[in-house]
Amino acid sequence: MTTDTTPTTKKSGFSIFLEELSRSNALVIFLAIITGVILGGVLVAITTAEVYAAFKISFWGGLKEAFVTAWNTYVALFTGAIGNPEKIKEAFASGDPLAIRRAINPFFESLVQTTPLIFAGLAVALGFRVGLFNIGAEGQIFMGAITGVWAGYAIQGLPPIIHIPVALFFGALGGAIWGFVPGFLKAKTGAHEVITTIMMNYIAFRLSDWLLKGPMADPNEYTPKTPWILPSAELPKLFEQPIRFHIGFFVAILMAVLVYLLLFKTTWGFEMRMVGSNPNAARYAGIKITVSTVLAMVLSGALAGLAGANEVLGLNHRLIPAFSSGYGFDSIALALLGKSHPFGVILSSLLFGFLRNGARSMQLAVGVPIDIVSILQALILAFIAAPAIIRTIYRLKAPKHAEDLVSLRSWKG
Amino acid sequence: MNTAIETNGKTVGKGIRNRARNRRIIMGVVFLAAAAFIWLVFSANLAPGAVTKYVMTPGGSTALAPDWVFTTSVYLNIIAGMLTLAGAYQIIRGFGKYTNGVLALVAGLFIFGFLSWATAGGQTNLAGLLRVMVVRSVPLTLGALSGILCERAGVVNIAIEGMMLTAAFVSTVFASLAHNLWVGLLAGVLAGGVMGVIHGVLSIKYKINQIISGTVINIFATGITSYLSSKYIQKTQFQYLNEPGMFPQIQVPLLSRIPFIGPILFSHNMYVFAMIFFVALLTFLLYKTRWGLRLRSVGEHPKAADTLGINVFRTRYMAVILGGMMAGFAGTYFSLGSSGRFDEVMTAGRGFIGLAAMIFGNWNPIGSMGAGMLFGFFDSLSVKASLLQVPLPSEFLGMAPYLATIIVLAGVVGRGQMPAADGEPYEKE
Numbered sequence: 001m002t003t004d005t006t007p008t009t010k011k012s013g014f015s016i017f018l019e020e021l022s023r024s025n026a027l028v029i030f031l032a033i034i035t036g037v038i039l040g041g042v043l044v045a046i047t048t049a050e051v052y053a054a055f056k057i058s059f060w061g062g063l064k065e066a067f068v069t070a071w072n073t074y075v076a077l078f079t080g081a082i083g084n085p086e087k088i089k090e091a092f093a094s095g096d097p098l099a100i101r102r103a104i105n106p107f108f109e110s111l112v113q114t115t116p117l118i119f120a121g122l123a124v125a126l127g128f129r130v131g132l133f134n135i136g137a138e139g140q141i142f143m144g145a146i147t148g149v150w151a152g153y154a155i156q157g158l159p160p161i162i163h164i165p166v167a168l169f170f171g172a173l174g175g176a177i178w179g180f181v182p183g184f185l186k187a188k189t190g191a192h193e194v195i196t197t198i199m200m201n202y203i204a205f206r207l208s209d210w211l212l213k214g215p216m217a218d219p220n221e222y223t224p225k226t227p228w229i230l231p232s233a234e235l236p237k238l239f240e241q242p243i244r245f246h247i248g249f250f251v252a253i254l255m256a257v258l259v260y261l262l263l264f265k266t267t268w269g270f271e272m273r274m275v276g277s278n279p280n281a282a283r284y285a286g287i288k289i290t291v292s293t294v295l296a297m298v299l300s301g302a303l304a305g306l307a308g309a310n311e312v313l314g315l316n317h318r319l320i321p322a323f324s325s326g327y328g329f330d331s332i333a334l335a336l337l338g339k340s341h342p343f344g345v346i347l348s349s350l351l352f353g354f355l356r357n358g359a360r361s362m363q364l365a366v367g368v369p370i371d372i373v374s375i376l377q378a379l380i381l382a383f384i385a386a387p388a389i390i391r392t393i394y395r396l397k398a399p400k401h402a403e404d405l406v407s408l409r410s411w412k413g
Numbered sequence: 414m415n416t417a418i419e420t421n422g423k424t425v426g427k428g429i430r431n432r433a434r435n436r437r438i439i440m441g442v443v444f445l446a447a448a449a450f451i452w453l454v455f456s457a458n459l460a461p462g463a464v465t466k467y468v469m470t471p472g473g474s475t476a477l478a479p480d481w482v483f484t485t486s487v488y489l490n491i492i493a494g495m496l497t498l499a500g501a502y503q504i505i506r507g508f509g510k511y512t513n514g515v516l517a518l519v520a521g522l523f524i525f526g527f528l529s530w531a532t533a534g535g536q537t538n539l540a541g542l543l544r545v546m547v548v549r550s551v552p553l554t555l556g557a558l559s560g561i562l563c564e565r566a567g568v569v570n571i572a573i574e575g576m577m578l579t580a581a582f583v584s585t586v587f588a589s590l591a592h593n594l595w596v597g598l599l600a601g602v603l604a605g606g607v608m609g610v611i612h613g614v615l616s617i618k619y620k621i622n623q624i625i626s627g628t629v630i631n632i633f634a635t636g637i638t639s640y641l642s643s644k645y646i647q648k649t650q651f652q653y654l655n656e657p658g659m660f661p662q663i664q665v666p667l668l669s670r671i672p673f674i675g676p677i678l679f680s681h682n683m684y685v686f687a688m689i690f691f692v693a694l695l696t697f698l699l700y701k702t703r704w705g706l707r708l709r710s711v712g713e714h715p716k717a718a719d720t721l722g723i724n725v726f727r728t729r730y731m732a733v734i735l736g737g738m739m740a741g742f743a744g745t746y747f748s749l750g751s752s753g754r755f756d757e758v759m760t761a762g763r764g765f766i767g768l769a770a771m772i773f774g775n776w777n778p779i780g781s782m783g784a785g786m787l788f789g790f791f792d793s794l795s796v797k798a799s800l801l802q803v804p805l806p807s808e809f810l811g812m813a814p815y816l817a818t819i820i821v822l823a824g825v826v827g828r829g830q831m832p833a834a835d836g837e838p839y840e841k842e
Contacts, residue, residue: 043640047640047641047644047645133624135571135624135628181819185819185822185823188823189822189823191819191822191823192822194571194624195768195769195772195818195822196819196822196823198765198768198769199769199815199816199818199819199822200815200819202762202765202766202812202815203812203815203816206808206809206811206812206815207808207812209808210806210808210809213806213808214806326635329628329631329632330632332625332628333628333632336625368644369639369640369643369644371635371636371637371639371640371643372636372640373636374632374633374635374636374639374640375633375636375637375640376636377632377636378629378630378632378633378636379633381625381628381629381632382615382621382626382629382633385615385621385622385625385626385629386615386619386621388619389619
């Protein structure tokens with residue numbers, strides 16, 4: 001230790017550092033993730049038959065087996081998420097380009113999984129900043145996928161440099177419309193956005209069912225599917241097979257930067273955040289709350305719509321029923337974990353994108369169901385939302401400022 | 414909103430009266446529009462002399478009832494006439510405290526008119542439709558009751574879905590292990606109660622935003638049930654854990670023999686009867702007992718309740734735990750009352766629709782059952798949409814309940830009366 005240990009009343013630099021650290025949010029987030037991971041490991045261990053067999057022989061052997069099981073699970077998760085270092089080394093040594101691409105594919109596949117999470121997480125985070133709970137990202141993702149895929153196959157004769165932005169714009173537009181309705185109703189009638197967005201979700205599901213069966217169905221298919229999008233609308237891939245990584249990831253990063261600039265560097269963003277943190281003060285300051293509310297929901301919907309468009313334009317290249325896999329609810333966890341900050345959302349999306357992708361190979365390798373990711377997500381979310389739990393477990397000091405995650409108001413808003 | 418700040422008490426009172434008058438007139442116009450719609454759309458697009466035929470006996474029932482056949486246009490004209498009268502009276506005088514009841518009646522008549530028109534020239538099994546409606550309304554109504562228990566005490570519960578899912582899983586495993594449905598039911602209800610405790614601790618003790626707490630429970634419940642399900646009960650060697658059996662149909666003596674009504678209402682498994690029982694019980698408890706008054710006071714004005722010596726925290730915990738148990742009971746319907754097994758994410762969003770039924774029913778048990786029935790009807794109808802004579806996609810019928818909820822929420826036809834302190838954590842001073 002390099003701290004000053006002279007016996008004076010003055011506090012040493014290190015202990016001040018420790019005290020500040022124990023009050024900081026970053027430490028709470030870190031401990032929340034660690035605690036979630038530990039509890040997840042416990043769950044894996046207690047649902048493994050070998051652990052019980054080992055406990056029957058001896059207690060310590062059982063504990064060891066439990067630890068080994070959890071460790072192996074997380075190792076499988078880790079290598080599934082970023083690739084197996086041994087294999088990567090071997091592949092580079094062999095010099096075979098296909099082998100190299102196969103070895104590094106897990107890492108890029110994790111980024112592919114991360115991309116829609118960033119969009120959806122940004123959508124929810126933007127809402128949180130304005131005091132809105134956009135729980136309907138799922139429906140907005142659906143609508144963005146529908147309008148995006150439509151622009152992808154119906155608009156013809158454009159070069160990629162125009163067609164791709166146009167298709168992405170249509171995706172954002174579809175989500176924006178689905179966000180506008182709850183935003184408008186909230187601003188004009190006070191209808192709470194949590195319920196209206198949930199209802200809009202179900203309307204979107206039914207609408208997409210109908211569209212895929214009827215107006216947008218591919219006549220050459222027996223099951224409900226849209227036609228393939230034109231090659232000019234496909235988001236370019238950066239590598240050859242089997243790596244699916246496409247430029248959507250960079251679009252997502254760009255959006256995070258834009259949301260950051262909007263929220264923290266423009267007057268509009270300032271007004272929106274003020275509405276979120278203190279609507280009464282905002283009203284007295286002459287800020288139009290209705291405008292901020294509608295604008296926030298429109299932008300939030302547009303970001304979620306981009307998540308849907310990104311999936312169909314970058315990966316599937318057509319729309320099939322029930323394509324989204326619960327990003328809508330995941331995005332709430334992402335936004336909270338990222339403290340509703342655009343760059344925090346990128347980090348939390350990376351975490352869960354890598355977890356999600358790693359969990360797939362983990363399921364194949366050690367037979368632990370992929371749903372462990374949802375459990376981790378719920379645990380981490382609970383600990384982040386209730387820092388008092390973490391502070392109690394680890395006996396941390398309370399923060400100097402109140403820890404307000406989101407300034408959400410009750411039903412009446 | 415701004416006027417409330419600037420104006421004095423007198424003009425505020427006038428504003429409220431104005432708004433009440435506006436709402437009365439809007440409602441009347443809605444009634445008239447419904448009548449006009451029947452004349453202009455339904456009657457106009459009708460083959461002359463077309464006949465509607467309703468089959469009044471559900472398939473497989475022995476309580477036979479004769480078919481109901483009538484000339485469609487005559488009935489449509491009668492319905493439209495009744496709606497016009499109701500609209501005119503509403504605009505001139507107003508139905509006052511009966512407005513909601515009249516609104517329900519008007520909606521029912523309009524739907525009946527639509528169905529008669531869509532059936533004209535063919536036939537619809539009305540009894541079968543209504544029977545399925547009752548069955549489908551069960552999880553929605555029970556879910557809504559769970560929401561009412563929590564929200565009347567001031568705790569928003571969007572975790573109904575997660576609580577139901579957990580209970581469906583737990584009840585399946587316990588009923589399979591014990592070879593006893595009631596053990597499964599009890600375990601499911603307790604599991605719901607445990608989820609209620611978690612929701613309570615997170616939102617009452619740690620004062621997490623109640624919507625976030627509910628989201629945590631929903632994500633966790635989906636994760637843990639799917640995890641355990643794919644790890645154990647969906648595998649062949651653990652198949653015995655996923656064979657809980659189902660509650661049998663009960664034929665209520667005599668009542669189930671009544672033609673038409675008997676098979677619709679009195680020939681179900683115990684969940685339908687339990688739903689009716691719980692709606693009656695909760696209505697009585699909430700509005701006629703000291704317990705109910707205290708619960709509602711905690712949801713309306715916790716500080717005042719506290720001043721009067723009511724323990725706000727204890728009341729809220731009790732309400733959330735009871736609400737969790739009610740959601741647990743609703744969850745067991747999926748496994749023990751409807752499918753006889755557990756499947757991943759088998760609740761399929763019914764918890765959220767139950768929440769919508771609660772809002773639609775104005776945080777009131779009887780209203781929520783009505784909303785549950787309405788949603789159940791559209792659910793039941795959308796399955797049969799292909800049998801109707803009108804080329805209306807079933808998806809649009811399926812959308813109707815959600816659109817209706819948004820319209821109600823937006824206050825287009827009368828604003829709901831939610832508990833005043835709903836969603837606000839209580840801080841003791």
